[in-house]
Amino acid sequence: xxxxxxxxxxxxxxxxxxxxxxxxxxxxxxxxxxxxxxxxxxxxxxxxxxxxxxxxxxxxxxxxxxxxxxxxxxxxxxxxxxxxxxxxxxxxxxxxxxxxxxxxxxxxxxxxxxxxxxxxxxxxxxxxxxxxxxxxxxxxxxxxxxxxxxxxxxxxxxxxxxxxxxxxxxxxxxxxxxxxxxxxxxxxxxxxxxx
Amino acid sequence: xxxxxxxxxxxxxxxxxxxxxxxxxxxxxxxxxxxxxxxxxxxxxxxxxxxxxxxxxxxxxxxxxxxxxxxxxxxxxxxxxxxxxxxxxxxxxxxxxxxxxxxxxxxxxxxxxxxxxxxxxxxxxxxxxxxxxxxxxxxxxxxxxxxxxxxxxxxxxxxxxxxxxxxxxxxxxxxxxxxxxxxxxxxxxxxxxxx
Amino acid sequence: xxxxxxxxxxxxxxxxxxxxxxxxxxxxxxxxxxxxxxxxxxxxxxxxxxxxxxxxxxxxxxxxxxxxxxxxxxxxxxxxxxxxxxxxxxxxxxxxxxxxxxxxxxxxxxxxxxxxxxxxxxxxxxxxxxxxxxxxxxxxxxxxxxxxxxxxxxxxxxxxxxxxxxxxxxxxxxxxxxxxxxxxxxxxxxxxxxx
Amino acid sequence: xxxxxxxxxxxxxxxxxxxxxxxxxxxxxxxxxxxxxxxxxxxxxxxxxxxxxxxxxxxxxxxxxxxxxxxxxxxxxxxxxxxxxxxxxxxxxxxxxxxxxxxxxxxxxxxxxxxxxxxxxxxxxxxxxxxxxxxxxxxxxxxxxxxxxxxxxxxxxxxxxxxxxxxxxxxxxxxxxxxxxxxxxxxxxxxxxxx
DNA sequence: AATGAATGAGCCTTCATTCAT
DNA sequence: GATGAATGAAGGCTCATTCAT
Numbered sequence: 001x002x003x004x005x006x007x008x009x010x011x012x013x014x015x016x017x018x019x020x021x022x023x024x025x026x027x028x029x030x031x032x033x034x035x036x037x038x039x040x041x042x043x044x045x046x047x048x049x050x051x052x053x054x055x056x057x058x059x060x061x062x063x064x065x066x067x068x069x070x071x072x073x074x075x076x077x078x079x080x081x082x083x084x085x086x087x088x089x090x091x092x093x094x095x096x097x098x099x100x101x102x103x104x105x106x107x108x109x110x111x112x113x114x115x116x117x118x119x120x121x122x123x124x125x126x127x128x129x130x131x132x133x134x135x136x137x138x139x140x141x142x143x144x145x146x147x148x149x150x151x152x153x154x155x156x157x158x159x160x161x162x163x164x165x166x167x168x169x170x171x172x173x174x175x176x177x178x179x180x181x182x183x184x185x186x187x188x189x190x191x192x193x194x195x
Numbered sequence: 196x197x198x199x200x201x202x203x204x205x206x207x208x209x210x211x212x213x214x215x216x217x218x219x220x221x222x223x224x225x226x227x228x229x230x231x232x233x234x235x236x237x238x239x240x241x242x243x244x245x246x247x248x249x250x251x252x253x254x255x256x257x258x259x260x261x262x263x264x265x266x267x268x269x270x271x272x273x274x275x276x277x278x279x280x281x282x283x284x285x286x287x288x289x290x291x292x293x294x295x296x297x298x299x300x301x302x303x304x305x306x307x308x309x310x311x312x313x314x315x316x317x318x319x320x321x322x323x324x325x326x327x328x329x330x331x332x333x334x335x336x337x338x339x340x341x342x343x344x345x346x347x348x349x350x351x352x353x354x355x356x357x358x359x360x361x362x363x364x365x366x367x368x369x370x371x372x373x374x375x376x377x378x379x380x381x382x383x384x385x386x387x388x389x390x
Numbered sequence: 391x392x393x394x395x396x397x398x399x400x401x402x403x404x405x406x407x408x409x410x411x412x413x414x415x416x417x418x419x420x421x422x423x424x425x426x427x428x429x430x431x432x433x434x435x436x437x438x439x440x441x442x443x444x445x446x447x448x449x450x451x452x453x454x455x456x457x458x459x460x461x462x463x464x465x466x467x468x469x470x471x472x473x474x475x476x477x478x479x480x481x482x483x484x485x486x487x488x489x490x491x492x493x494x495x496x497x498x499x500x501x502x503x504x505x506x507x508x509x510x511x512x513x514x515x516x517x518x519x520x521x522x523x524x525x526x527x528x529x530x531x532x533x534x535x536x537x538x539x540x541x542x543x544x545x546x547x548x549x550x551x552x553x554x555x556x557x558x559x560x561x562x563x564x565x566x567x568x569x570x571x572x573x574x575x576x577x578x579x580x581x582x583x584x585x
Numbered sequence: 586x587x588x589x590x591x592x593x594x595x596x597x598x599x600x601x602x603x604x605x606x607x608x609x610x611x612x613x614x615x616x617x618x619x620x621x622x623x624x625x626x627x628x629x630x631x632x633x634x635x636x637x638x639x640x641x642x643x644x645x646x647x648x649x650x651x652x653x654x655x656x657x658x659x660x661x662x663x664x665x666x667x668x669x670x671x672x673x674x675x676x677x678x679x680x681x682x683x684x685x686x687x688x689x690x691x692x693x694x695x696x697x698x699x700x701x702x703x704x705x706x707x708x709x710x711x712x713x714x715x716x717x718x719x720x721x722x723x724x725x726x727x728x729x730x731x732x733x734x735x736x737x738x739x740x741x742x743x744x745x746x747x748x749x750x751x752x753x754x755x756x757x758x759x760x761x762x763x764x765x766x767x768x769x770x771x772x773x774x775x776x777x778x779x780x
Numbered sequence: 781a782a783t784g785a786a787t788g789a790g791c792c793t794t795c796a797t798t799c800a801t
Numbered sequence: 802g803a804t805g806a807a808t809g810a811a812g813g814c815t816c817a818t819t820c821a822t
Binding site for chain 4: 496500575583584
Binding site: 022023025026080106109110142143144145147148149152153155156157159160163164166167174179182183185186187188189190191192193194 | 359
């Protein structure tokens, strides 16, 4: 639609912020427009619909996420190092796309049902494959414990990372790398003192 | 309003299920009514409003949760045993109030702003005090590691547990106690093999 | 419907009071039932509908009003004495049927359109004939001024009387007869000091 | 909300007409919209709510009324001349704001209870003060009779004037000034022939 | 006579979307 | 690129009314 991708990005950033703060359904097009300093109808010069804004926010985020993940997975690291790199990369994405991540967390469950958001299901599957595969490799290589249910472990690590988007605020004391280090330390070694 | 706590509970259970599945805002009163087998307007014989249904669902859940928590906290256990008991109790609540927990996870952030849901903020504060206090006791007693950011640890444990409500299905292979055991094992000892 | 005209009258009195206080449309059947100490549905054992309650209230009142008016009109009084008697009778009716009069004032304009309330139009016509006729007789007999628009005079006297129902409270200092005397004094002789 | 006082006034005029004809409660937003030639929802582009339309209609009317009244009261006239000027001004307002006056008559009693319509109570009080004060001045100056209950006289004059809005039709034979003259003649000198 | 529960129609309001200017 | 005004569908809620018990 628009010629200027400049304005587009601005508007999407605003929309993402509002979606993240109030939820997609509870966000009215007018609230976005107010925040962006124009009238509700005017947004339709730039975007087809409210849903297409959401679409563009999520797909942009996922594209960037997979750029990072694919680089890690292609690097030929050992299982423990792979997990470390994926976690660190994830916290970096949370740092850069906090709003998009928060939206993803809250809305993806409903959205996967819509044909338009098919790519969410694809991404989730690819995601699961990457993480589960790495964990299995790690168990086989005696890097990770063999006595745990591996799906439970997968969910545990996955949730641990992404749920952080709900409270993380960029520029708030901890860098993404520092948070990643602490999380990895807990996940890998536990919080109990070794005896 | 009316007495007949029988029908009330039935309707609330239905409402909770629909709220959990589609989100509070996206849930129409008619969807609840359809599911319950009556007309939308008829729900208002039993409840004041859609919001009051949500209110009753959440407050009932929190009341029961705190009954369990308070018993644990009053038992005079050591810090590690307290954490173990709280986690186990939490998974039991997820098992019994899955829908309410899922709703709580998704909606409480917006709801705390409403005066009517003040008790959510109260509960969160009490919750934080209980968990943070136990963790601090544990660090002081050399049961938990001292090199971790304690607030980060708190969020880590808290979120790890409750996010489980998003994928947990009662009667699905693992009992709540079994899940609690595995989660505790990961959180306390880590997933890496000890060297 | 009911066998006991006792209960019927009680319920109608309650209904009239609520209709008068809040207006017919703004009055819910439940408000009446609450006031009467039963449930909304139970009123339908005694009455066909909300409208039929209104109907019975108004027709009962008009029946009594015309009993009094007809007696006056049949007495063969002079025009001035007839006006005096009609005004006095009107205030007596306001005293005895305050609620019904208030309802009549507020609602009759809309109700005349409904076939069921045809008798309101009939009554109004008969009313106008009686008053206008008396005034005309009075002008012819040089009892009333000839320089005034007679329809205007009619409306003036009519409204002067009936609008009192909006503020009149039975047992409040002035008896109906006393109020009638003062009103008649103003209407007949004016409020200005004679020079 | 919006600017364009043009359209606003049109729509308010339509709304006032419908409110006056059917009563506020019995008037549906759709009826107003139909009359105005748009859809019900479209009214909310111009107004916050049905109640805010009513508010604006009444406050606009009262503002204009008090402009006129205040001018009269500040003119330093004698009591009789003040009453004459107030009555004349009142009929002029009825002529210009017939619908608003009719609404005021029918609804103000319920509305004063609402905080939003506090100004109705204020106006009523100011109104009573102006009229009662003038009547008292007149009694003291021997312009008005001293043998009448002054509050009764006040209500009598007040209601007599305003109730005219229920039957007055602009452009119907009598000008507001002509009606005022006749009313004043009746109120001041009575309808009886002097003997 | 009255209750408890439900119906069904309608109401006020919201909101994504459209479009002439 | 944006505004102002409107559409139309849907949503939460109210209420007169019904009826088996």
